Amino acid sequence: MTRPGAGVGGPRGGPMMGGVPGEKARSFKPSVKRLLRLLAARRLSLSVVVVSAMGSVVLTALSPRILGHATDLIFSGVIGAQLPDGLTKAQAVNRLRENGNGTFADLVSSMDVVPGRGVDFGAVGQTLTVVLILYLGAAVLIWLMSQLLNITVQGTVRELRSEVEDKIHRLPLRYFDTTPRGELLSRVTNDIDNVSQSLQQTISQLLNSLLMVVAILVMMLVISPLLALIALVTVPLAILATTMVAKRSKPHFMAQWKSTGALNAQVEEAFTGHELIKVFGRQEEVEERFDNRNEALYQSSWRAQFISGIIMPAIMFLGNLNYVAIAVVGGLRVASGQLSLGEVQAFVQYSRQFTQPLTQIGSMFNLMQSGVASAERIFDILDEDDETPDPKTPVSPEVVGGGPSGAVVFDDISFRYRDDQPLIDQLTLAAEPGHMVAIVGPTGAGKTTVVNLLMRFYDVDSGAITVDGVDTRSMTRADLRSRTGMVLQDSWLFGGTIRDNIAYGDPSASEEAILEAARVSHVDHFVSILPDGYDTVIDEEGGGVSAGEKQLITIARAFLAQPTVLILDEATSSVDTRTELLIQKAMQALRADRTSFVIAHRLSTVRDADTILVMESGKIVEQGSHDELLTARGAYYRLYNSQFVGPIDDEEMSPVR
Template identity: 60%
Template sequence: MAGPARFLAGQGVGEKSADFAGSTRRLLGRLRPQRAILTVAGLLAVVNVGLNVAGPRLLGHATDLVLSGVFSRNVPAGTSQQDAVAALRASGHGTQADLLSSLHITPGTGMDFDAIGRVLLWVAVLYLVAGAAGVIQARMTTRAIQRAVSELRTDVQHKLARLPARYFDGQPRGEVLSRVTNDIDNLGQTLQQSIAQLVVSILSITGVLSMMFWISWELALVAVVTVPVSVIVATRVGKLAQPQFVAQWRLTGRLNAHIEEMYTGHNLVRAFGRQEESAQIFREYNEQLYAASWRAQSISGLMQPAMMFIGNVNYVLVAVIGALRVASGSLSIGDVQAFIQYSRQFSQPMTQLASMANLLQSGIASAERVFELLDVDEQTPDPVRPAVVVAPRGRVAFEHVGFRYKPDKPLIDDLSLVAEPGHTIAIVGPTGAGKTTLINLLLRFYDVTSGRITLDGVDIATMSRDGLRAQIGMVLQDTWLFGGTIAENIAYGSAGATQEQVVAAAKAAHVDRFVRTLPAGYDTVLDDEGTGVSAGEKQLITIARAFLVEPLILVLDEATSSVDTRTEVLIQQAMSTLRAGRTAFVIAHRLSTIRDADTILVMEDGAIVEQGDHESLLDVGGAYARLYRSQFAEAVAEI
């Protein structure tokens, strides 16, 4: 299938809502802290609706006064109303007689303009007060909703900080961003546009229906007959539309994830000539999103015209039956006029509720995605009374450590090693051997599956994560800079660092030499991509950041991979100074950079297959020697 046929087929995107009712209750529960403001807003809504409902009744009374004045002027003075009615019946004008009998006239007089004026003045006052109450109610509702959405954003932000690294490893960043931005924005818009209108519509239906039964229960029953039909239509359309809204926002997240990936790796995409493939994937995702959105809006769009049709049928029935009741003298023209207005007021909120259906369903679909994020299992909480290393020295011990990303696929099994204080431990091995995983376990980005890791004899699982990581400085192969000055980037991990300390760390990491060449020096502003500095210079800035922290334990994951050979020599000298007296873990592929390490660990398939210093491992002629010779052969080939 292709084109529209493929769109209509759905491509498996018509998932059902996970729990529409439960998500709605949970969403309303988010408004509970704002109940004081919402209660006042609800009272103002009652005032607004009550006064608006009273308006047509007063206008109907004014109509009766005008009509009574017309008849009073045409009936001779001294003639009673009963005599005038009897005379009309005798002359064969039964309809006019019935109409006259329903009025209160004073023969020989005209219109009572004072009474009519008083009624119209009351109507004007009612509508002015109702309008003021409506404005204040809308402002209070807006404030309450925006506070609730703000608190939701805060909760999501805190949730992201408590999620384990495992979650982010398994989720596209664009998908997470879509939940945090698009879905919360859509949810806020839904609450803003629907909550107040929903309350007003329900109050309007209740108030109008009461007035209709007060005026004529027979006509009220005619109007009420259409309610079950409206409910059935709304329910059927809603059930059909909701899965499409769920699909719409799921596909929005997938499309955002693809866009984020392609723009993050824009240069790489162009370098490998994959623009057309990327554009083709975008088109496919975009077409699927178009199809889901088209179905959702098309189905939910049926609601409003259907409700309008039902409302028009109701209006015709009320007008015809009301005219017959006036002709029979059972109702006055003013009552029928008021009833017709109430009939319109009755169908209007019903139509509004129907028109809000697609908005509500879209908002609940977004709410489900946000709540799904909030319900993700968090990382193991820190102990209530975390252990503290009293006299930190930097001794790290892995004791029979086992770890696996997936339960059925072990990665590290029964690994033991000891890093003595002040020693440099180099970790080498092929890609996927578990080198970076070892560091992630040390930093508790992941928790061990079995065994334990200790810092100066204290199990790191009994320490707080902040307390543990405060002892560790880390420089990664992938540099990370944020939007800000170079000085702010260097001082990122050292709150309260002075300018002199920043400059000293920059000099130690050989950052100062190129910063001085920039027009604004340390005040040069970088964006989050580090535009304006080279990849090697970004690496140097992150190394300066580690210098400034002065950690007890230093972790270097290919920290010199982005610098030239001359700079690498300078960095190695600086690292030797930085490592003095500190325990250091160095992950390296270029074995020439770790020749002076106290201990070199060779890892394969999550296990340490060799360990020793550079010379002893070469003498053994094992895995390390093979790696070293292969790199030497590559260097000779390059020359």
């Protein structure tokens, strides 16, 4: 479709124009809360995920404590074998003190040891079996949590993707005119995929890490409050380091995804206009622009990853210092008999496990920052204003007595794309059913804008447009557009067969109706020589058929729709002169009892029009039939001479006064 920005003052957009819109980065917490609200719709599965995670964490947290008991059994057996057999534990401790081994005596007194008895391998085996069962149970619960979380996250992302898709269909045309296509594609593909990956990874790790921190902290307090206090010293330091780094990394993540969108827009633009770039020899300019945007993406990406990557080594460093302190203090307390070797072993293991989830939480911040940055870009789309809603009690035109329909009236309408740039001002015209109204004029006169206003792609600023006496704003857009057929200068086909593309005008049409529309629009002429005929498959770009043949297919589509109002926007610009004449004859039959608007630069297309409107700067400067306008020797006369007679001087080309 020709952009509505083609007129004076229109917005600039499309694949070959425009830049990336400015980002409005929201704060981190509101975006996270909004993501969590999306997940909240699946409370049941999330509850099972949380319960499974809690069970897994409890089993994992108990395991080191039980392993410590196995260590105590082995150590007690080794010590017991070194003590004289036949003595009680108290007697053995007293004898050690008498022999000057007070430290060893304190150690023995704190142990569950039987003098003369070695390692009880049966008890050790039973303990290890319990640990194995705990590990297996934890693994099963982790697997269950992962599966349920995967289903929950993917279901949420599926709904988010559907919500974005629905939103795109509710957005006004103005949004697409001002947003590069590649930028929009990047948001609905790359950013949604990044949110999916971020949720999948961060929720499981974050939930497991937070629960693990709590469970391990409880176990450490049970074993030794003093050692637990030493371990807790690293927590505020880790939080401080994470917060400081996160604040500095977020702007770079936002810049990263903004640069990704800009680069995608550049690539899409270059691929779409590849032939044009080759023709004008602009490869170096395109490559330079690509290199600049690629470099911007590289700079923002490595800065984001570098800064956020500081979190993990910083926390690991704090954890190693913590480990050293616990090992020294724990060793002293074992030697003094205040703790058993198994308890210190379990505590050391807990301290490592305590640091690990803190490290994971810190390392996840770069992933979370990236995911939230992408989520904000998606929310930008969802927060855009919808096009004005249809009226709650719509009115549908009814033609009295079954007479001809399609009377269109533009009643003193004014419109501008930008407040400071007037385009159409107090335009009034009437088109009767069965009449062909041609709109001609120089580029930027507002011809296509008139069509866009009729279709309600944009709403008029003042005045009214009526169809069969009903204001188009009182109708639903679906009702208005179902009465209208459009054939645009830029023909659009989708991947599928030629038959499917024609049937797009009326999916319920019979095979006979499709073939008749093809014959009338002369599609049958070239389809008959194709090996697969109407079953020939063409791609989204219309590969396999010429530009003119693509246009004929779109015309057949309009024929099949049998509209009340027909709009032809340079519809025959891609066909040869002979085919154009044939299509014009076919259009005469199609226009019977229907109103048609023809926008054309080639004045040969509009000679037979009932009314020709000449537009300049958004106003109708002349109106009449072809012969009448030539006789008037005004603006139409000059346009006609410029095409069919030859060059004319600057004075003749001066604007109409």
